[in-house]
Amino acid sequence: xxRVTQPEKLLSVFKGAPVELKCNYxxxxxPELFWYVQYSRQRLQLxxxxxxxxxxxxFTADLNKGETSFHLKKPFAQEEDSAMYYCAxxxxxxxxxxxxxxxxxxx
Amino acid sequence: DGGITxxxxxxxxxxxxxxTLSCEQNLNHDAMYxxxxxxxxxxxxxxxxxxxNDFQKGDIAEGYSVSREKKESFPLTVTSAQKNPTAFYLCxxxxxxxxxxxxxxxxxxxxxxx
Numbered sequence: 201x202x203r204v205t206q207p208e209k210l211l212s213v214f215k216g217a218p219v220e221l222k223c224n225y226x227x228x229x230x231p232e233l234f235w236y237v238q239y240s241r242q243r244l245q246l247x248x249x250x251x252x253x254x255x256x257x258x259f260t261a262d263l264n265k266g267e268t269s270f271h272l273k274k275p276f277a278q279e280e281d282s283a284m285y286y287c288a289x290x291x292x293x294x295x296x297x298x299x300x301x302x303x304x305x306x307x
Numbered sequence: 308d309g310g311i312t313x314x315x316x317x318x319x320x321x322x323x324x325x326x327t328l329s330c331e332q333n334l335n336h337d338a339m340y341x342x343x344x345x346x347x348x349x350x351x352x353x354x355x356x357x358x359x360n361d362f363q364k365g366d367i368a369e370g371y372s373v374s375r376e377k378k379e380s381f382p383l384t385v386t387s388a389q390k391n392p393t394a395f396y397l398c399x400x401x402x403x404x405x406x407x408x409x410x411x412x413x414x415x416x417x418x419x420x421x
Contacts, residue, residue, distance in 0.1 A: 209347065234409055244350075244397065246409035286349060293357060294340070294365065295410065299349035 202227045202291040206298035213277045214306045221272040221301050223261075223287030232290035233263055233270040236297070239283045247272075247285070257281070277305045310334055313398050313413035320385070320392065320420050328383045328416045330398035337402060339381035340410070343367065344395040353396075356381055385418060393420045 203226040213219055225231055233250040248256045250263040250270060261272045270287060282305045287298040311332040320326045330339065338357050342350040352365030356375040370389025375381055381400075385392045395417050399410040 206349075236410075243414050244410075244412040246411075249409060293363070294352055294355055296352070297342070297350040299347060 202231075202289050202296045204287050204289050204296050204298035206285075206287055206301050208301045209299070210302045210304065212304040212306060215279055216276050219272075219274040219277045219281065219303065219305075221285050221287075221303065223270045223272065223298060225268050225270065225287075225289045227268075227289055227291055229291065231263070231265075233261070234288040234290070234295070235259070235261055235270075235272050236286040236288055237283050238286070244286070277303075279305050279307055281305050311398060311400055311411050311413040313396075313416050315416060316414070318416055318418045320418060322420060323387045325384055325386045326418065328385065328396055328398075328418070330381045330383065330413060331379055332381075332400045332411070333379065334400055334402070334411060335378070336400035336411070337378070338400060339375070340399045340401075341365070341371070341373065341381070341383045342397045342399065344397055344415070350397065353383065392418055394418060 235247040341353040356362035398413040
């Protein structure tokens with residue numbers, strides 16, 4: 201079975217503060233991890249993928265197989281980062297999503 | 308606003324009725340998926356299809372049915388057997404065969420039982 205856990209429903213940070221959205225997973229095979237973002241009144245969209253090791257909008261995420269984690273980080277939060285963030289794991293044929301974390305950046 | 312289109316945006320259903328949600332994509336993606344999004348529960352997989360004329364149950368398939376007669380289309384029927392159908396439904400597509408591919412999502416259909 202594959203499972204994704206996002207322990208925080210809501211994360212509030214001040215503008216300019218560092219952000220870390222937590223994601224832990226459970227999967228017996230070699231995981232493919234993703235972060236998706238949903239801004240207000242917009243579609244859910246792919247933010248980044250662990251294999252690409254990319255930085256999108258200042259966000260990065262590193263896969264830690266030892267801790268089975270894929271936390272999303274940004275050194276300095278901006279107001280436009282306020283959104284719903286979902287961690288996702290691609291297993292065999294399907295993708296499992298976490299329950300999501302709402303990031304609220306306080307001006 | 309192309310790619311993957313869901314219709315209608317809002318749908319109201321009476322108790323005991325079946326309703327069908329439309330999902331169409333012009334991305335030439337092989338795989339299509341239906342998710343249900345509820346507050347505090349994230350996205351839960353209902354059904355998915357890797358190729359035309361083939362589909363598999365997801366985690367919460369009871370009370371739902373699908374068909375995949377064309378590559379572009381993956382309609383979802385919410386039957387009267389679904390006990391709690393009021394929710395936001397998301398359709399997605401992807402293109403397997405490449406590594407680290409992600410989903411493209413539709414804008415969703417909000418279904419309300421009245």
